[in-house]
Amino acid sequence: MADPQGVLILAEQDEGRLASISGELLGAGRALATALDVPLSAALLGERAQADALVAAGADRVYLLDEPALRPFLAETALPALEQLVRAVQPRVVLLGHTAAGRELAPRLAVRLGVGLSTDVSGVRWDAELGAVVASKPIAGGLAIAEQVPQGTPQLVTVRPKTQAAAEPPPGHAGEVVPFAIDLSGVRPRARVLERVRERAAAQRLEDAEVVVSGGRGLGGPENFRYLEELAEVLGGVVGASRVAVDSGWISADRQVGLTGKITSPKLYIAVGISGAMQHMAGCSTAKTIVAINTDPDAPIFEKAHFGIVGDFKKVLPALTAACRELRQG
Numbered sequence: 001m002a003d004p005q006g007v008l009i010l011a012e013q014d015e016g017r018l019a020s021i022s023g024e025l026l027g028a029g030r031a032l033a034t035a036l037d038v039p040l041s042a043a044l045l046g047e048r049a050q051a052d053a054l055v056a057a058g059a060d061r062v063y064l065l066d067e068p069a070l071r072p073f074l075a076e077t078a079l080p081a082l083e084q085l086v087r088a089v090q091p092r093v094v095l096l097g098h099t100a101a102g103r104e105l106a107p108r109l110a111v112r113l114g115v116g117l118s119t120d121v122s123g124v125r126w127d128a129e130l131g132a133v134v135a136s137k138p139i140a141g142g143l144a145i146a147e148q149v150p151q152g153t154p155q156l157v158t159v160r161p162k163t164q165a166a167a168e169p170p171p172g173h174a175g176e177v178v179p180f181a182i183d184l185s186g187v188r189p190r191a192r193v194l195e196r197v198r199e200r201a202a203a204q205r206l207e208d209a210e211v212v213v214s215g216g217r218g219l220g221g222p223e224n225f226r227y228l229e230e231l232a233e234v235l236g237g238v239v240g241a242s243r244v245a246v247d248s249g250w251i252s253a254d255r256q257v258g259l260t261g262k263i264t265s266p267k268l269y270i271a272v273g274i275s276g277a278m279q280h281m282a283g284c285s286t287a288k289t290i291v292a293i294n295t296d297p298d299a300p301i302f303e304k305a306h307f308g309i310v311g312d313f314k315k316v317l318p319a320l321t322a323a324c325r326e327l328r329q330g
């Protein structure tokens with residue numbers, strides 16, 4: 001049965017488990033669905049158990065695309081599958097994660113459907129006057145918020161991970177799982193997944209971390225990252241870095257935060273010896289709380305930080321780490 005005015009999210013799963021972005025998209029989608037008084041649906045390229053988990057997580061309806069050809073994920077097969085679903089159910093809004101999969105699929109889907117696309121947004125709301133979804137995103141390193149109205153129907157948006165609260169379905173929430181048959185007979189993928197290599201287990205991904213302690217040129221050398229590692233360990237977080245620190249060879253490139261690095265939205269972002277260039281802030285401006293530690297009271301980072309400590313990191317960090325340790329133990 002078509003759902004012509006509904007809100008559709010693309011759920012993601014990783015080796016059989018729903019990815020956290022799925023719950024976050026359901027949270028953002030629920031607010032829109034409530035405002036529009038329409039059902040909230042999820043598209044799942046996966047299996048029945050994950051579809052049931054999506055209903056439990058708040059979906060009113062889950063379109064289950066359970067085809068062996070869709071596993072493992074490959075944009076070349078996922079795209080026609082998603083396009084067929086969207087054309088069939090005709091949603092008003094489609095939300096995807098601004099994840100590896102979402103970033104591959106969304107622009108191609110937009111071209112195929114002939115609609116616009118807003119990417120990497122940190123907020124979506126229904127504007128009754130405009131009769132459209134308005135997407136908002138930080139620009140210029142978080143100095144300003146841009147509002148965009150993606151053109152066409154459906155309105156297509158990718159949502160930055162960790163910016164949305166997961167849906168909280170009421171007790172007894174019920175939904176349905178609708179198997180959706182797709183036709184991939186004409187699809188000849190040119191790519192094949194040969195092997196999946198997990199990232200180092202020890203290093204939590206910057207994109208998923210709740211606490212990030214980042215260091216910049218002000219650290220003066222690679223040996224001083226140990227101060228940051230100690231604090232990150234006490235807070236259960238991970239270490240990040242500015243591009244200067246990476247380019248200087250002080251830390252590996254996968255730790256870089258910013259425009260040309262990783263985008264992170266942790267609960268707490270501690271910037272140590274980082275001046276606050278807009279290219280750096282582009283990677284952390286959606287953090288819930290930003291704390292800056294810098295010797296220069298006029299450093300631009302203090303304009304963007306919620307809390308600032310003017311001082312040498314070698315004095316500040318050991319004291320901060322000891323205080324946090326005490327609080328944790330107490």
Ligand SMILES: Cc1cc2nc3c(=O)[nH]c(=O)nc-3n(C[C@H](O)[C@H](O)[C@H](O)COP(=O)(O)OP(=O)(O)OC[C@H]3O[C@@H](n4cnc5c(N)ncnc54)[C@H](O)[C@@H]3O)c2cc1C
Binds near residue numbers: 241258272273296
């Ligand atoms: C196209 C492009 C893309 C870019 N992408 C990125 C990106 O993804 N990520 C990124 O980070 N940058 C990026 N940059 C670089 C960016 O513009 C800045 O040059 C960079 O972020 C500066 O790094 P920093 O803050 O570590 O160094 P600096 O700007 O040199 O700042 C060092 C800070 O440390 C402070 N300090 C010095 N000593 C101490 C001490 N003992 N204790 C405490 N504080 C101290 C100083 O007061 C200063 O504020 C990009 C640039 C371009 C042009």
